[in-house]
Amino acid sequence: MESRLWRKGGAMLPDPAHLAALDAADPLAHARARFRLPPDLVYLDGNSLGPLPASLPGRMAAAVAQEWGEGLIRSWNEAGWIDLPVQLGAAIAPIVGAEPAAVVACDSVSINLFKLASAALAMRPGRRTILMEADDFPTDAYVMQGLAGLADVQVRRVPRAHLLAALDGDVALLLLAHVHYVSGAVHDMAAMSAAATSAGALSLWDLSHSAGALALALDADGADFAVGCGYKYLNGGPGAPAFAYMARRHWQAAEPALTGWMGHAAPFDFAGDYVPAPGARRLLTGTPPILAMRALEAGIGCFDGIPLADAEAKSRQLVQLFARYAQGLPGVTVADPGPGRHGAHLIIRHPAARRVMAALIARGVIGDMRPPDVMRFGFPALTTRYADIGTALAALASVLRSGEWQDARFAPRGMVS
Amino acid sequence: MESRLWRKGGAMLPDPAHLAALDAADPLAHARARFRLPPDLVYLDGNSLGPLPASLPGRMAAAVAQEWGEGLIRSWNEAGWIDLPVQLGAAIAPIVGAEPAAVVACDSVSINLFKLASAALAMRPGRRTILMEADDFPTDAYVMQGLAGLADVQVRRVPRAHLLAALDGDVALLLLAHVHYVSGAVHDMAAMSAAATSAGALSLWDLSHSAGALALALDADGADFAVGCGYKYLNGGPGAPAFAYMARRHWQAAEPALTGWMGHAAPFDFAGDYVPAPGARRLLTGTPPILAMRALEAGIGCFDGIPLADAEAKSRQLVQLFARYAQGLPGVTVADPGPGRHGAHLIIRHPAARRVMAALIARGVIGDMRPPDVMRFGFPALTTRYADIGTALAALASVLRSGEWQDARFAPRGMVS
Numbered sequence: 001m002e003s004r005l006w007r008k009g010g011a012m013l014p015d016p017a018h019l020a021a022l023d024a025a026d027p028l029a030h031a032r033a034r035f036r037l038p039p040d041l042v043y044l045d046g047n048s049l050g051p052l053p054a055s056l057p058g059r060m061a062a063a064v065a066q067e068w069g070e071g072l073i074r075s076w077n078e079a080g081w082i083d084l085p086v087q088l089g090a091a092i093a094p095i096v097g098a099e100p101a102a103v104v105a106c107d108s109v110s111i112n113l114f115k116l117a118s119a120a121l122a123m124r125p126g127r128r129t130i131l132m133e134a135d136d137f138p139t140d141a142y143v144m145q146g147l148a149g150l151a152d153v154q155v156r157r158v159p160r161a162h163l164l165a166a167l168d169g170d171v172a173l174l175l176l177a178h179v180h181y182v183s184g185a186v187h188d189m190a191a192m193s194a195a196a197t198s199a200g201a202l203s204l205w206d207l208s209h210s211a212g213a214l215a216l217a218l219d220a221d222g223a224d225f226a227v228g229c230g231y232k233y234l235n236g237g238p239g240a241p242a243f244a245y246m247a248r249r250h251w252q253a254a255e256p257a258l259t260g261w262m263g264h265a266a267p268f269d270f271a272g273d274y275v276p277a278p279g280a281r282r283l284l285t286g287t288p289p290i291l292a293m294r295a296l297e298a299g300i301g302c303f304d305g306i307p308l309a310d311a312e313a314k315s316r317q318l319v320q321l322f323a324r325y326a327q328g329l330p331g332v333t334v335a336d337p338g339p340g341r342h343g344a345h346l347i348i349r350h351p352a353a354r355r356v357m358a359a360l361i362a363r364g365v366i367g368d369m370r371p372p373d374v375m376r377f378g379f380p381a382l383t384t385r386y387a388d389i390g391t392a393l394a395a396l397a398s399v400l401r402s403g404e405w406q407d408a409r410f411a412p413r414g415m416v417s
Numbered sequence: 418m419e420s421r422l423w424r425k426g427g428a429m430l431p432d433p434a435h436l437a438a439l440d441a442a443d444p445l446a447h448a449r450a451r452f453r454l455p456p457d458l459v460y461l462d463g464n465s466l467g468p469l470p471a472s473l474p475g476r477m478a479a480a481v482a483q484e485w486g487e488g489l490i491r492s493w494n495e496a497g498w499i500d501l502p503v504q505l506g507a508a509i510a511p512i513v514g515a516e517p518a519a520v521v522a523c524d525s526v527s528i529n530l531f532k533l534a535s536a537a538l539a540m541r542p543g544r545r546t547i548l549m550e551a552d553d554f555p556t557d558a559y560v561m562q563g564l565a566g567l568a569d570v571q572v573r574r575v576p577r578a579h580l581l582a583a584l585d586g587d588v589a590l591l592l593l594a595h596v597h598y599v600s601g602a603v604h605d606m607a608a609m610s611a612a613a614t615s616a617g618a619l620s621l622w623d624l625s626h627s628a629g630a631l632a633l634a635l636d637a638d639g640a641d642f643a644v645g646c647g648y649k650y651l652n653g654g655p656g657a658p659a660f661a662y663m664a665r666r667h668w669q670a671a672e673p674a675l676t677g678w679m680g681h682a683a684p685f686d687f688a689g690d691y692v693p694a695p696g697a698r699r700l701l702t703g704t705p706p707i708l709a710m711r712a713l714e715a716g717i718g719c720f721d722g723i724p725l726a727d728a729e730a731k732s733r734q735l736v737q738l739f740a741r742y743a744q745g746l747p748g749v750t751v752a753d754p755g756p757g758r759h760g761a762h763l764i765i766r767h768p769a770a771r772r773v774m775a776a777l778i779a780r781g782v783i784g785d786m787r788p789p790d791v792m793r794f795g796f797p798a799l800t801t802r803y804a805d806i807g808t809a810l811a812a813l814a815s816v817l818r819s820g821e822w823q824d825a826r827f828a829p830r831g832m833v834s
Binding site: 038041043045048051052056057060065067068069072073074075076107108109114122134135137142149151157231237238240242261263264269270272273274285286290291292361366 | 466484498568674705708712
């Protein structure tokens with residue numbers, strides 16, 4: 001390994017020739033051509049907002065001018081608009097290891113969490129606790145707090161190590177993020193789902209930082225419910241529709257409290273009382289956002305023929321490479337991602353993370369930050385080149401060594417997860 | 418009036434010269450150029466899906482290629498993405514008679530109904546009834562039924578004439594559609610809001626069929642809460658984001674049970690507990706759908722400089738003209754819209770409404786239908802010409818007289834409200 005290190009102004013950086021060789025041998029290297037990426041940028045924030053699919057500008061222009069402009073209301077049937085939530089759900093299904101009819105594309109992660117958690121509470125009427133991990137992404141906690149107030153249950157948040165012990169007979173629902181949005185730590189979905197089942201609880205998985213990044217097996221792992229994000233690794237565009245999963249064994253019993261006419265068994269009968277549609281389609285609520293759905297469709301299409309196991313392996317290698325060299329840089333703390341499963345992003349701590357990241361972005365390397373001291377870099381397998389690691393590390397080394405991050409202009413505003 | 422009628426093959430139709438004179442004198446005639454409409458079509462379904470704003474193809478191309486493709490994550494700040502829900506809310510506000518900060522653009526009508534109704538229930542803790550009109554748009558009832566199950570309250574649906582009598586001391590919330598989606602009947606917002614207030618209840622108005630069609634005055638009329646649709650008269654595109662309104666007097670007390678990180682007081686602090694943002698911003702939940710927001714922005718922009726009172730007056734005249742001549746056609750029943758306030762759409766009943774509408778669409782005149790026997794025609798003031806009334810009536814007369822609607826090919830599938 002040491003032969004692959006070389007000195008550049010005092011910092012250890014990976015050998016460009018070695019990175020080039022890794023790119024040349026990368027079986028996923030061709031996938032980058034499916035996107036439009038600015039040539040002068042190293043974009044390590046596809047975990048927060050995936051890049052633009054190359055097919056979308058033309059596809060969106062047609063959706064706007066022909067489907068909407070010319071087809072008008074007729075396009076609900078003639079352009080297949082009405083089927084998009086189910087059709088895109090079926091397209092997402094293989095990415096998350098689910099049967100096609102178990103997934104629908106709709107609403108946002110927050111909204112979908114509420115739907116599925118409310119269904120779970122109704123399926124476990126005697127139990128009064130929603131259990132979650134203490135420092136998971138805030139929206140998950142906010143949504144559960146709101147639901148808990150309405151349904152008169154409690155939200156219990158415990159550290160990861162205490163989750164199993166907390167799975168007692170009062171837990172109706174175990175809500176977990178599969179990949180942690182900061183640390184990148186991965187839960188064992190099969191083990192935790194089984195633990196929930198053993199405790200008489202239901203499991204709800206937030207796949208925001210794993211869908212499209214890691215090989216998932218919702219059906220095989222025994223997950224009960226799941227939600228995931230359309231705009232991160234699925235490349236569906238800013239604020240893209242999310243998705244929701246419901247295991248087949250719950251298709252009859254699970255009834256979300258948050259409904260709407262598109263989830264009705266017969267929406268165009270305009271019946272007075274709600275009757276849930278069969279299966280996961282009951283997770284639909286209002287009229288689907290068609291233009292956003294067309295963008296998500298293009299993003300999902302970028303996964304055609306991509307084995308998720310290959311994507312996970314490549315991202316893990318990128319994360320490990322970046323971590324190994326970053327830990328030699330001044331002033332930073334790098335958590336060792338370890339040899340096992342890890343999300344496709346890595347965090348590096350620095351007391352002035354916000355300013356360092358701003359200085360890095362000014363040099364054309366884009367990551368993001370999470371308060372107070374975390375810089376986060378994502379390595380989606382479809383778009384990240386091994387050479388990008390070298391470029392990013394060199395820029396980070398320069399920013400840290402020069403002290404340019406202390407310049408007054410590097411006080412950015414918040415960025416979006 | 419009789420001098421304006423002329424016979425054409427047995428049916429009374431309006432005089433084309435008279436219609437041309439009305440178009441020539443129409444102060445809103447210029448607004449049609451703000452849209453792209455197929456030249457060979459008479460589109461009387463803008464009440465279900467508004468037409469394409471002419472500015473959008475270029476605007477959307479820029480949002481996709483530049484804002485997303487080149488700006489990537491930076492566009493949340495640099496392209497102002499993060500402000501769009503509040504900014505578009507402020508742009509919608511004058512259309513619905515509200516102060517700018519009382520409105521946000523977000524989610525769907527269904528989701529926004531749930532948020533505001535849950536807030537209302539929490540503000541009236543001793544009361545256990547949600548009161549609504551018996552035959553309002555189904556999604557409103559479905560959403561309330563779901564919420565009622567979770568919050569352990571009842572939904573009571575009574576005919577319009579019984580609403581005031583049903584406003585008893587158990588009613589927490591009065592939910593009304595301002596314009597009825599079928600009949601076009603209009604509630605007196607000031608009177609019904611005052612009645613709710615007098616009964617100790619809160620009012621929630623569904624403006625789906627009135628926002629952008631009628632002159633509204635949410636603030637002045639004393640409405641407590643409101644929701645409305647982005648894709649009908651606001652021309653925001655298929656499944657556009659909806660909007661939600663919260664009167665200033667409730668900005669502190671109203672706390673929706675359905676939340677998310679974008680409604681947090683400090684979303685980018687990633688705090689563990691939910692603290693609602695000030696005012697209507699707390700109605701935001703997940704990450705806003707940017708591409709859909711750009712389309713809605715273009716749709717709202719078409720109202721620049723349009724007095725809503727003029728729009729309402731023009732649509733009323735179109736509705737009355739259409740009703741007057743349609744009632745002479747064979748086999749139809751036309752409800753008299755009367756001389757007072759009425760929605761910008763009209764229904765015509767025919768036992769074979771579905772087939773008649775399909776035949777009409779085949780002739781290039783687009784309306785929609787609602788089971789079992791309703792044909793619905795919308796007359797948005799920004800895009801409908803008086804001459805369109807003549808063309809549509811002539812086509813309808815031909816379809817009904819010829820009996821061509823009995824042809825087997827006219828058995829359409831459901832269309833979307």
